Each structure stands twice: as structure tokens, then as C-alpha cells.
Amino acid sequence: MAEFRDRWIAVGLDHQVQPGSSNPAIVEDQPLAIWRGENGAANVWEDRCPHRGMRLSFGFVRGNMLRCIYHGWGYEAGGQCALIPAHPELTPPKTICANVYPSAERYGILWTNLFKDTRSEPPELGPADGWAPVRSIYVNRDAAAVTERLPEADCGMADASISMNGHGAATIEAGPNLTLLVAIQPVSAEKCGLHVVARGKAAETPDARAALARKMERLRGALEAR
Structure with missing residues (x-):
């Protein structure tokens, strides 16, 4: 193994x-x-x-x-x-x-954590409560390339700023009423997953989260673009 x-x-x-x-x-x-x-x-x-x-x-x-x-x-x-x-x-x-x-x-x-003898805890990435699921998407690029591209990627929100936090995840701040957390899953040398949750008034309804899920398609396209 x-x-x-x-x-x-x-x-x-x-x-x-x-x-x-x-x-x-x-x-x-x-x-x-x-x-x-x-x-x-x-x-x-x-x-x-x-x-x-x-x-x-x-x-x-x-x-x-x-x-x-x-x-x-x-x-x-x-x-x-x-x-x-x-x-x-x-x-x-x-x-x-x-x-x-x-x-x-x-x-x-x-x-x-695939290191079974870990004594560490999962990363601290913000408030523990209030997160709602948006979607999981899979990107045809490796996790390292996605980590490098994410801060400058187009996520379909003009006022959004994307920052990496050093724990295999990114935070997207899109105004005072919306924060998204994007956690990266390294799948293989050619693929990774993005697991997205959101909090704030702009993510409270199913319709709002569905709209955010569609924007993640745009983010995937930006990350896969050559």
C-alpha cells in the first residue's frame, strides 16, 4: 500500500x-x-x-x-x-x-486522513455552523494545478475574491452576504474533486444554492481551460 x-x-x-x-x-x-x-x-x-x-x-x-x-x-x-x-x-x-x-x-x-496514526484534527476553515451544501464537481486537472489556478479563476461572480487557506481548500468571498468554501479532493494525477458549501443570506434558499451550483460549472470550465 x-x-x-x-x-x-x-x-x-x-x-x-x-x-x-x-x-x-x-x-x-x-x-x-x-x-x-x-x-x-x-x-x-x-x-x-x-x-x-x-x-x-x-x-x-x-x-x-x-x-x-x-x-x-x-x-x-x-x-x-x-x-x-x-x-x-x-x-x-x-x-x-x-x-x-x-x-x-x-x-x-x-x-x-489516509495517515491512520494521525494525531491532528481536520483544518479550521471558519465558523463551524451555518454551512449549506452547494454541490460536488470533478475537474479534469490534478489537485496541484487546481490549487494554483483557483485564486485567479472565473467563478461567475463579479465581486468575488478567492483565497487559498493552505489546507487543500479555498474561500470565496462574494460580498457581505455570501461565503463559499471549496475543499479539494485529489483523485489522481489527472483529476480532482471540488466539494462546495456556502453560508450567508445569499445562500439560504434552495433556489439560491441551485444558482450557485450552476456557477460552479463555470468555475470548472475556467480550471480546465488550457
Whole structure:
């Protein structure tokens, strides 16, 4: 497995991971399974069942357990195998465990750290409350190029100023009533994701956020332009 440095990376908007669902994601070419149990906690794991290597993101959630689609093996939130349907009387060995990464939800964004022994916290990027989801978009450029281009990119708002904050995210200030936070997900050497949330009076209604989502299409075009 690749060696990852200690940093928190956005992997999606928290509302995209509904209770009882399992979703795929990729960070720095590492396939991930993101799932949420009935207790509401989001989990980020390596997208691989320890049994036969099947993608866990293809699986299903029952209660607070993620079940592999292949043979139905079940894993609790800490990654420990708790159920082998072919041998229901068996207590699975503690050596059977999914590869689990730290996760946190902040600013309406789901974060993970592929450096599993981290003692750091997700970045401080502004007020913790009041953020509403706008959208996630994917850009056909690597994260480093997008980070370089973002401050000068056209986001479709004439009075907007874009600043990078040093934590793989940018803040867009668009007047006194609107702030957007754009968190960058490095997917591969050719692609990255942008997870966008907003706060302020100009983002309070669904129609206003839909208009902002359309402006993010313009931002993507500016970032992909040669």
C-alpha cells in the first residue's frame, strides 16, 4: 500500500452519505468505501473486503454493520469482522479486520486522513455552523494545478475574491452576504474533486444554492481551460 502523509482531505459533502448507504470514492488513487450506519456516524475504509478483496462500496449496510456483497461478511464500525453467514456460530478471529481510516464531518464536508496514526484534527476553515451544501464537481486537472489556478479563476461572480487557506481548500468571498468554501479532493494525477458549501443570506434558499451550483460549472470550465 502507498505511504500517505498526515493531512486531512475532503471526500464529499456529508449529506451525500445517507444512513444505510455505502459509496465509493478515490483519494490519491486509493479506492475508498464511505458508509453511514443507523447511528449516523460516517466511516471511511479501504475499499477492499479482507476475505476475497471485493469492493466494500458494492456492499450494503444493516444497522451499524457494513456487509460485503460477495459472501455477506459483516464488519462493525471499527473494522472488525463480526459476522460470517456461512458459519453463524463462529466468532470471527480478530485478525479479520477492514482497513479503517480516521473520518470527521465539519462545515458540511466529510474529511478523512489516509495517515491512520494521525494525531491532528481536520483544518479550521471558519465558523463551524451555518454551512449549506452547494454541490460536488470533478475537474479534469490534478489537485496541484487546481490549487494554483483557483485564486485567479472565473467563478461567475463579479465581486468575488478567492483565497487559498493552505489546507487543500479555498474561500470565496462574494460580498457581505455570501461565503463559499471549496475543499479539494485529489483523485489522481489527472483529476480532482471540488466539494462546495456556502453560508450567508445569499445562500439560504434552495433556489439560491441551485444558482450557485450552476456557477460552479463555470468555475470548472475556467480550471480546465488550457
